[in-house]
Amino acid sequence: xxxxxxxxxxxxxxxxxxxxxxxxxxxxxxxxxxxxxxxxxxxxxxxxxxxxxxxxxxxxxxxxxxxxxxxxxxxxxxxxxxxxxxxxxxxxxxxxxxxxxxxxxxxxxxxxxxxxxxxxxxxxxxxxxxxxxxxxxxxxxxxxxxxx
Amino acid sequence: xxxxxxxxxxxxxxxxxxxxxxxxxxxxxxxxxxxxxxxxxxxxxxxxxxxxxxxxxxxxxxxxxxxxxxxxxxxxxxxxxxxxxxxxxxxxxxxxxxxxxxxxxxxxxxxxxxxxxxxxxxxxxxxxxxxxxxx
Numbered sequence: 001x002x003x004x005x006x007x008x009x010x011x012x013x014x015x016x017x018x019x020x021x022x023x024x025x026x027x028x029x030x031x032x033x034x035x036x037x038x039x040x041x042x043x044x045x046x047x048x049x050x051x052x053x054x055x056x057x058x059x060x061x062x063x064x065x066x067x068x069x070x071x072x073x074x075x076x077x078x079x080x081x082x083x084x085x086x087x088x089x090x091x092x093x094x095x096x097x098x099x100x101x102x103x104x105x106x107x108x109x110x111x112x113x114x115x116x117x118x119x120x121x122x123x124x125x126x127x128x129x130x131x132x133x134x135x136x137x138x139x140x141x142x143x144x145x146x147x148x
Numbered sequence: 149x150x151x152x153x154x155x156x157x158x159x160x161x162x163x164x165x166x167x168x169x170x171x172x173x174x175x176x177x178x179x180x181x182x183x184x185x186x187x188x189x190x191x192x193x194x195x196x197x198x199x200x201x202x203x204x205x206x207x208x209x210x211x212x213x214x215x216x217x218x219x220x221x222x223x224x225x226x227x228x229x230x231x232x233x234x235x236x237x238x239x240x241x242x243x244x245x246x247x248x249x250x251x252x253x254x255x256x257x258x259x260x261x262x263x264x265x266x267x268x269x270x271x272x273x274x275x276x277x278x279x280x281x282x283x
Contacts, residue, residue: 037243037246038245038246039245040243040245041242041243041244041245042242042243043241043242043243043255043258043259043262044239044240044241044242045239045240045241045255045256045259046237046238046239046240047237047238047239048238049238049240049252049256049259050259053263058259058263060259060262100266114266116265116266128262128265130262130263130266141263141267142267142268144267145263145264145267145268146267146268
């Protein structure tokens, strides 16, 4: 009986992992609730395509925002950084312009949140947020891209 | 007092609900070992009770079995549901301002560029400065 229950729980947990983003403060940004999806570039890659990077899931959103919206998004990322395992952040003035956040793992799955805000010609910001899942450590990712 | 008389008395006490579990067991063994018609009624009652117990035990096992089957079914259906919601285990897709694109090569190139942007070691302050000077 115990074995059956353990198997069933494992099954549920493994499928539940697919919704890991949901717990994040910046989840509404990925959902298109802060900036409508029609004003964003949304990329999603899952599975074999990411295996090269020891990752299993990639989701990014990129969009232009005014300073007020940029601050709102930055606040959400900062809130996630507060509860994360580690976070490297950089600010320009009061605005968070860079964040590399190592979120708490989900079982054996490592999770990262990458954030960048770059100034645009129109006194606004080009914001990129990437959510990553996989087995790659931060060192793995750095060494993979440093070689290129 | 011979055996029969002893067990007849015990039987009487059994029907009056005055026997101990040990006595009932002894009486049941005796009733099962004799064909004496005086104990026919007792055999009938004991037989009925034993069938009842077997049925109860079987019913208990059946209920437990169906509970496990029900729990397993719920878990499997939930897992399948979640999996279906998250169907594409290998997907590569991009929506550029609402327009769907599925050119895997192009998408993977942009993924690599974005990842390199974060992990290649170039600090964002540097990137921003380069961009400002390029303008």
